[in-house]
Amino acid sequence: ELGVVYLLEGSFQKYGNDVRLIIQLIRAGKEGHVWANEYDRNWSDIFAVQSEVAQAVATELYASITPEEKKLIEKIPTASLTAYDFYQKGREAERKFSLVNLSAFSEFSLGSADNTSNIQAIERAKKMYNTALKYDSTFALAYVGLASVYWNKNYYKEYFSQNFLDSVLYLAKKALSLDNQLPDAHNIMGMYYGEKGDHSQALEEFDQAIKLNPNDWMAYYKKGDIKSLQIAASLNHGLELPIIIGSIALSYTDGGFI
Numbered sequence: 001e002l003g004v005v006y007l008l009e010g011s012f013q014k015y016g017n018d019v020r021l022i023i024q025l026i027r028a029g030k031e032g033h034v035w036a037n038e039y040d041r042n043w044s045d046i047f048a049v050q051s052e053v054a055q056a057v058a059t060e061l062y063a064s065i066t067p068e069e070k071k072l073i074e075k076i077p078t079a080s081l082t083a084y085d086f087y088q089k090g091r092e093a094e095r096k097f098s099l100v101n102l103s104a105f106s107e108f109s110l111g112s113a114d115n116t117s118n119i120q121a122i123e124r125a126k127k128m129y130n131t132a133l134k135y136d137s138t139f140a141l142a143y144v145g146l147a148s149v150y151w152n153k154n155y156y157k158e159y160f161s162q163n164f165l166d167s168v169l170y171l172a173k174k175a176l177s178l179d180n181q182l183p184d185a186h187n188i189m190g191m192y193y194g195e196k197g198d199h200s201q202a203l204e205e206f207d208q209a210i211k212l213n214p215n216d217w218m219a220y221y222k223k224g225d226i227k228s229l230q231i232a233a234s235l236n237h238g239l240e241l242p243i244i245i246g247s248i249a250l251s252y253t254d255g256g257f258i
Contacts, residue, residue, distance in 0.1 A: 002237065006027055006028065006061065007024065007026040007028060008025055008026075008057060009023070009024045009025075010022065010024070010027055012021045014043065017043045017044070017050075018040070018042065018043070018239030019041050019042065019043050019045075020038060020039070020040050021038070021041070022036070022037075022038050022039075023037055023039070023056075024036040025057055034060060035056075035060045035126070037053075039052070039053070043081065044081065046081070048076075051073050051074045053212075055070070055073060072181060075181065077140070078132075078138075078139045078141075079136065079140055080139070082135045083132040083133070083134075083135035083136035083142070084139075086128045086131045086135065087128070087141055087145065088134040089124075090124075090126075090127075090129040090142070091125075093125035093128060094121070094122075094125045096117070096121035101225065113201050114237070118152075119153075122152050122153060125148075125149050125237050126146065126153075129142045129143075129149065132145075138178050139178075140174075140175040140179035140185070141175070141182065141184065142177070143172070143175035144171070144172065144175045144182060145170045146171050147172045147175070147185075147188050150168050151168050151188070151191075152172065154167075159205045164195070164196070165230055168188060168192050169189065170171045172185045172188050172189045172192070173189075175220055176189075181212055182211040183208075183210075183213040183216050183219065184209075185213070186205045186206070186208045186209040186219075187209045187216070187219055187222065189216055190202045190203070190204075190205030190206040190209065190219070190222055193205060198234065200216050200223075203223060206218075206223045207221045207223075211223075212250070216235075217232045217235035217236040218232075220235065221236075221240075221244055224251075225251075226248065226251045226255075228249060229244060229247050229248045233245055233248060
């Protein structure tokens with residue numbers, strides 16, 4: 001129904017420090033399994049296994065991997081699995097509120113039970129990201145997470161101030177100083193420049209995010225033109241899809257195509 005050619009299916013088991021990962025590549029339709037493999041590893045090798053699986057699947061699909069892509073695939077986000085665990089908990093907390101409109105749940109506009117729960121989720125995310133940085137102070141993704149948290153907490157409070165969301169820019173630049181290949185950091189910088197009215201710089205940041213991750217629906221969505229919005233809708237079939245489609249409809253309306 002979605003026009004998908006291949007499905008990637010996996011199961012994961014962990015016993016102490018021993019990990020077993022079972023991966024199957026399935027062709028949609030009647031062909032069934034194309035490829036399957038088991039990976040028995042030590043938990044400390046989990047990032048290396050991710051890279052190994054990604055490259056094995058690409059080989060099965062006869063996909064060519066550029067040296068730049070190979071470098072990104074093999075990149076290890078942090079040497080501390082504890083830091084990575086806290087980062088994932090922060091991401092889980094962030095997913096409890098919308099990532100499409102990051103300004104929607106500022107403390108400045110508390111007024112409903114739903115918004116209170118969103119603020120609680122933001123506070124938990126902040127705590128998890130800061131804890132991750134205690135275990136690895138060079139963990140770039142955690143700084144991006146803190147930038148997102150700061151945006152949510154302070155968007156409305158600082159909207160008319162001279163230093164509107166400057167801390168977001170600082171945290172995003174801090175992340176990029178540690179790892180300049182982070183599409184998430186370029187995304188939030190693009191949003192920052194867009195809010196500041198520097199649209200050419202914003203588009204440059206979004207384009208850089210897409211260059212680093214061609215499947216980055218958020219970058220396409222934030223670019224905002226009708227073609228980019230349609231690409232975003234083709235990439236995201238999750239909870240944000242209705243919002244993306246609504247934005248497409250609005251763009252047609254603004255253009256006179258009721």
